[in-house]
Amino acid sequence: MQHATDVGTDPDDALARSETRFRRAFSHAPFGMVVESADGVLLEVNDAFAAMLGRHPQSLIGCRDDELVVDDDPAQVLAWTINGEPDVVVTDRRYRHADGHVVPARCTSRMERDTQGRIDGRLTHVADLTRLRAAEDALATSEARFRRAFDESPIGMGLSSGDGRLLWVNDSFCVLLDRTWAEVVGRRTEEFIHPDDVRVASRTTRRLISGETPRAECEMRYVRPDGSQVWARLSMSTLSDPDDDEPSLVLAQVLDITAAREAEARLAHQASHDALTGLPNRMLLLDRLGQALFRRDRLGHEVVVLFLDLDDFKIVNDGLGHAAGDEFLVEAARRLRQCVRPTDTVARLGGDEFVMVCEIERVHQVAALCDRVASALGTPFDLDGRSLSMSASIGVVVGDDIHSPAELLRDADVAMYRSKADGRGRSTLFTEGLRAEAVERLEQEADLRVALREGQLAVHYQPVVSCTDGSVHGVEALVRWHHPERGLLLPGDFLPAAERSGMVVELGAFVLTTACRQLGAWQAEGRHLTVSINVSPRQLLDGNVVDQVLNQCAAAGADPEGLILELTENALIETLSSAGERLRPLRRAGVAVALDDFGTGYSSLQYLRDLPVDLVKIDRTFVRGLGSEDDGALAEAIVRLGAALDLTTVAEGIEDPAQLERLRAMGCGYVQGYLIGRPAPVEELDLTPRW
Numbered sequence: 001m002q003h004a005t006d007v008g009t010d011p012d013d014a015l016a017r018s019e020t021r022f023r024r025a026f027s028h029a030p031f032g033m034v035v036e037s038a039d040g041v042l043l044e045v046n047d048a049f050a051a052m053l054g055r056h057p058q059s060l061i062g063c064r065d066d067e068l069v070v071d072d073d074p075a076q077v078l079a080w081t082i083n084g085e086p087d088v089v090v091t092d093r094r095y096r097h098a099d100g101h102v103v104p105a106r107c108t109s110r111m112e113r114d115t116q117g118r119i120d121g122r123l124t125h126v127a128d129l130t131r132l133r134a135a136e137d138a139l140a141t142s143e144a145r146f147r148r149a150f151d152e153s154p155i156g157m158g159l160s161s162g163d164g165r166l167l168w169v170n171d172s173f174c175v176l177l178d179r180t181w182a183e184v185v186g187r188r189t190e191e192f193i194h195p196d197d198v199r200v201a202s203r204t205t206r207r208l209i210s211g212e213t214p215r216a217e218c219e220m221r222y223v224r225p226d227g228s229q230v231w232a233r234l235s236m237s238t239l240s241d242p243d244d245d246e247p248s249l250v251l252a253q254v255l256d257i258t259a260a261r262e263a264e265a266r267l268a269h270q271a272s273h274d275a276l277t278g279l280p281n282r283m284l285l286l287d288r289l290g291q292a293l294f295r296r297d298r299l300g301h302e303v304v305v306l307f308l309d310l311d312d313f314k315i316v317n318d319g320l321g322h323a324a325g326d327e328f329l330v331e332a333a334r335r336l337r338q339c340v341r342p343t344d345t346v347a348r349l350g351g352d353e354f355v356m357v358c359e360i361e362r363v364h365q366v367a368a369l370c371d372r373v374a375s376a377l378g379t380p381f382d383l384d385g386r387s388l389s390m391s392a393s394i395g396v397v398v399g400d401d402i403h404s405p406a407e408l409l410r411d412a413d414v415a416m417y418r419s420k421a422d423g424r425g426r427s428t429l430f431t432e433g434l435r436a437e438a439v440e441r442l443e444q445e446a447d448l449r450v451a452l453r454e455g456q457l458a459v460h461y462q463p464v465v466s467c468t469d470g471s472v473h474g475v476e477a478l479v480r481w482h483h484p485e486r487g488l489l490l491p492g493d494f495l496p497a498a499e500r501s502g503m504v505v506e507l508g509a510f511v512l513t514t515a516c517r518q519l520g521a522w523q524a525e526g527r528h529l530t531v532s533i534n535v536s537p538r539q540l541l542d543g544n545v546v547d548q549v550l551n552q553c554a555a556a557g558a559d560p561e562g563l564i565l566e567l568t569e570n571a572l573i574e575t576l577s578s579a580g581e582r583l584r585p586l587r588r589a590g591v592a593v594a595l596d597d598f599g600t601g602y603s604s605l606q607y608l609r610d611l612p613v614d615l616v617k618i619d620r621t622f623v624r625g626l627g628s629e630d631d632g633a634l635a636e637a638i639v640r641l642g643a644a645l646d647l648t649t650v651a652e653g654i655e656d657p658a659q660l661e662r663l664r665a666m667g668c669g670y671v672q673g674y675l676i677g678r679p680a681p682v683e684e685l686d687l688t689p690r691w
């Protein structure tokens with residue numbers, strides 16, 4: 001190395017020391033160093049440079065600088081010039097490593113000049129840029145990747161300035177808004193947000209910009225050009241460069257949640273509405289009633305609650321099928337809605353029970369409302385080509401500031417129950433007296449429970465006599481209650497309450513057990529009597545009558561052939577769809593089925609043909625009027641009908657000999673009534689032939 005330095009007066013050894021220091025620094029420097037001649041021949045290189053190229057230092061000496069780089073022209077980056085000649089030159093060069101790969105490097109060369117200022121060599125510092133370049137490449141790729149992630153994301157993405165102007169959005173966001181990129185970018189986000197949600201959106205953005213929170217979420221609606229709404233969930237965050245004073249940018253991820261929102265709304269609707277008719281259910285009804293009562297307190301109008309129960313809906317449902325029943329209910333719901341104002345509520349509590357909550361000026365207007373309901377339901381319904389009209393039993397209660405919605409509903413139910421008991425198709429205004437009755441019914445229910453437990457119930461038997469020879473063919477079992485305070489009670493006094501509470505199932509089981517034992521006892525004595533047992537619809541539906549009957553017969557050692565189950569027409573029709581199925585095993589075991597109170601119910605020939613019946617019992621009302629022409633004709637028609645259908649006929653309620661004579665003349669099979677024998681305990685029963 002030639003190094004022209006004027007060292008002045010320094011002694012020789014000092015020079016030598018400095019020389020050594022310099023040489024050591026040169027060769028051990030952690031970066032490449034090269035000394036070249038003016039025409040680019042390498043005179044000296046250090047270890048770091050040689051290592052960079054994977055060569056031995058010695059092998060590089062004498063090489064020309066441009067032999068070491070790959071073909072392309074090294075770009076000159078910077079140059080300082082002195083007298084028009086460069087003094088320091090920075091170039092980015094691409095060296096070839098011994099193993100062939102390219103080594104990018106930044107070379108900073110300082111020109112060495114002779115005393116006349118002519119360049120006679122240069123010292124170059126070579127920095128290996130391999131790692132820097134790799135990092136730069138990686139950065140570029142990752143930037144591209146991020147860009148793609150943004151642009152092609154299936155989730156809507158938008159970048160906006162702090163003042164809400166959209167700077168960049170992706171395709172998904174445009175699709176969500178149903179607008180083109182050009183229509184969106186540069187506009188303010190508010191322009192696309194539903195007016196009701198603008199406040200929510202801007203409040204969220206403000207919280208972000210102010211630095212109150214680094215991330216925020218909100219749900220809101222966008223409005224599309226066609227006016228439709230899109231529910232979106234936005235997850236927003238601020239993008240700000242920590243070294244930067246620039247106002248922050250807001251990045252939003254926008255997810256279309258319309259479907260989820262709609263599903264939620266549907267669920268909420270389902271939870272508060274009846275699926276069939278779309279009317280509010282009990283829960284929503286109570287809520288609406290509460291609101292109406294609240295308004296009543298402030299505005300001073302009246303709130304009335306109408307509890308409606310369709311009369312004989314079962315007949316439609318079971319007779320015409322459930323599809324027709326549903327169709328009927330939907331139409332009934334529609335008509336009921338038309339009876340009231342849009343602000344009033346019509347709810348369905350299930351089955352054939354509806355409730356109306358109406359706000360009216362004066363209480364007496366409720367009568368007109370009930371009339372409207374009656375005529376709405378009374379107008380014939382067209383079901384499957386059949387025309388059918390309906391009535392409803394209605395209970396009315398007037399709202400006050402004492403009773404809760406649930407209490408009012410219960411009172412309206414109590415009043416409805418009275419309407420039904422009074423003969424259907426009526427409306428009854430709730431009174432405290434009715435409540436007392438309802439309470440009494442509840443007490444009676446409790447009493448009946450005690451009666452069953454403490455053996456206050458008994459079974460009396462009434463003889464059924466053959467018209468031809470006057471012999472006692474069988475007996476009908478009739479339940480009695482020896483009430484400790486009220487004396488002997490007849491079924492009419494307690495059966496309705498028992499039916500309603502379901503106690504009739506237990507009561508029926510008691511009668512069944514007692515009667516089967518009696519049948520078994522008579523059979524053991526060699527007496528061939530039939531025992532008729534009354535079965536209520538509840539028993540047929542709830543209780544496992546078939547098993548019960550067969551088990552009781554078995555337990556009592558009684559032959560089921562002697563047993564007759566009496567069901568009313570209505571009971572059979574209420575269970576029509578299942579009665580046949582249920583009764584079949586019984587009939588196979590020899591148990592006969594009688595249609596009780598024939599003529600008082602729905603009386604349809606079709607039913608009579610389809611029902612699994614062996615006997616018909618002609619109701620007392622036809623027998624009572626046997627003097628008059630009309631009823632005589634009816635009774636006769638029923639007897640004939642029975643004969644034609646091959647059914648045994650039994651006439652009930654025979655009280656005088658004239659009635660008996662007429663029935664015998666008509667060809668009626670059996671008779672039953674006070675004339676022949678009153679119901680009595682088994683010990684008092686007269687089983688001798690009557691004539």
Ligand code: C2E
Binds near residue numbers: 491566
């Ligand atoms: P039902 O099945 O029609 O029973 C005949 C009713 O007519 C009995 O009334 C009987 O005492 C009465 N009766 C009989 N002959 C005459 C008569 O000549 N003149 C008049 N006026 N009445 C007569 P009861 O015992 O009061 O029973 C009333 C109803 O209660 C029965 O009507 C039946 O539907 C029901 N019932 C009775 N016992 C039971 C029972 O154990 N279970 C069920 N589920 N219902 C029962």
Ligand code: CA
Binds near residue numbers: 476534566596
């Ligand atoms: Ca009966």
Ligand code: CA
Binds near residue numbers: 596619
């Ligand atoms: Ca009867």
